Amino acid sequence: MYFDRKSWSNEQLVAIYRQLLLPRLIEEKMLILLRQGKISKWFSGIGQEAIAVGSTFALDTDEWIMPLHRNLGVFTSRNMPLHRLFAQWQGSEEGYSKGRERSFHFGSKQHHICGMISHLGPQLAIADGVSLANVLEGKQKVALAFTGDGGTSEGDFHEALNVAAVWDLPVIFLIENNGYGLSTPVNEQYRCATLADRAVGYGMKSITINGNNILNVIEAVTNAREYCLRDQKPYLIECVTFRMRGHEEASGIKYVPQELLNKWAKQDPVAQYEHYLLREGILQLEDVEAARNSIKTYIESELALADKAAPVVVNTQKELDDVYAPVTASVLPDAAAYTSRLSPGVESRFIDAVSDALYQSMQRYSNLVLMGQDIAEYGGAFKITEGFVQEFGKARVRNTPLCESAILGAALGLSLQGFKSMVEMQFADFVSVGLNQIVNNLAKIYYRWGQQADVVVRLPTGGGVGAGPFHSQSNEAWFVHTPGLKVVYPSTAEDAKGLLIAAINDPNPVLFFEHKALYRSIAGPVPTEYYEVPIGKARQVQTGTDVSIITYGAGVHWATAYAKENTGISIDILDLRTLLPIDYDAIKESVERTGKVLVLHEDTLTGGIGGEIAAWIGEHCFDKLDAPVMRCASLDTPVPFNTALEQNFLAKSRLAEYINKLIFY
Structure with missing residues (x-):
């Protein structure tokens, strides 16, 4: 493998070597921990380290990266504390996801790394959004998103490239073409000559490089970054590499021909770069041994720190509280702070x-x-x-x-x-x-x-x-x-x-x-002022004593119209306004007023929110009920076009029938 050092100093080349070696030695340790049962799953990037390390090396530390399973080098090159990474992989509360995620399904805003989800393709569009923010703020920054050869077949890949191209966003899309999507070889995944060719259809520049050559990767990403910032356009890089282990360790690699493994073993990115440094006299054998020993010592010390973490203490309330970001009380402006498009005093x-x-x-x-x-x-x-x-x-x-x-x-x-x-x-x-x-x-x-x-x-x-x-x-x-x-x-x-x-x-x-x-x-009546109606609070439309109608949207107007036409029935109408979270306190109060409840919604019956509300009332207000909770919903069919068919479809057409059932129960 040929390495072009260009203007790199010996010290810089050695620093790159240490960054490349670190994830390899971590992975070797992780495979031992996996066999010992100390971690549950591992997606190996052995053989692909040059891509993650090289691309991260070429970016500023405050430029966002959207990595995938095999990009340990992104995390280590951003100098994330290794003991916290170990804690993450062990499912510890001291990891980056507090034990809620595994492997690389996490991110860190501090390190400008966005955690992936298993669906792979959605990462690419997030990079579009980050780059759009940079453009709007006038920042000379790029975002870089990884995908694999398999991921380029997903619609998200094509959508993200199209948006970046149309909006002229400085995004680098980086494809790790490692030969297989789990067990499916690339010849069963696409027919273009190279994946870089896919950029042409979006008016985007692209390049295919040897992804196992660390200096090639650094140069390609550096050049792409300069182009993106200079021309304010996206760029696609295809890094040809190979996955030397299974998709994840449990899947194995029996489907890979041995001659292919032998071929790529000779292209090992760590070994090849190490040989280059030795051949050029930049490193001596004792330097290599010293580097490996120091990194291994570092790994063991960080692992020991992670092992000291206390066991996860289950706290149900904390789990529930951490589903949503906290909402701070809004400081609303003065009435005249913003102009309105509404006419004052006019409905x-x-x-x-x-x-x-x-x-x-x-x-x-x-x-x-x-x-x-x-x-x-x-x-x-x-x-x-x-x-x-x-x-x-x-x-x-x-x-x-x-x-x-x-x-x-x-x-x-x-x-x-x-x-x-x-x-x-x-x-x-x-x-x-x-x-x-x-x-x-x-x-x-x-x-x-x-x-x-x-x-x-x-x-x-x-x-x-x-x-x-x-x-x-x-x-x-x-x-x-x-x-x-x-x-x-x-x-x-x-x-x-x-x-x-x-x-x-x-x-x-x-x-x-x-x-x-x-x-x-x-x-x-709508105020011209800037104001909030609180999310999660229902609205009492009118109170009654005979029947409660719990509803929302158009159902509120159906219920109100029915109540006006049937004044002999005392109807309690509750407008939920928010469906998640639901105002169960208001629901309970309505049930207590009437003892008979109809849940009304335009959605179809089966699986509609009415079933959830009815179940909650049955569980929490059973002693207040004088009749079964009933649901009035639209038919379990698609919405028909013909207006007569549509009116028959809608729940409104059966509202009177269900109220009568409740009244005479």
């Missing part, structure tokens, strides 16, 4: 209240970025952001490609850099293509390693407008099941504004559902 439509909440939030937070399809000049599918781009500029009001997953990942990347973001789904139905980013990345990141995800996702939802199965479904229950998310669903214009402002102020990921049919059909 405002639901849609105008949503728009005003965004407008005033954009005034308050200079680091708030709005992203969505057609939200800039066009003003969004429902014209909620009409005129925003003229006032706040395209840097902060950003049209996006049809890349929902990448945009949600970019929102998380913005959060790493202290930005807030709002992502608009054109319709709530379309969030399905970004589901992984929401339920696995945004929702879990604070619990996993203490990094908040300051992201609001707005979702125009619901039926009643004849839009058919893909523009009308109510999918809020998909997310209520996911700890770490907050799910908000207002029914009035006043609550729409106050809850959206509260959602933007909240440092946690909030899914904000807006019923499309209410946008222009519902109006009410």
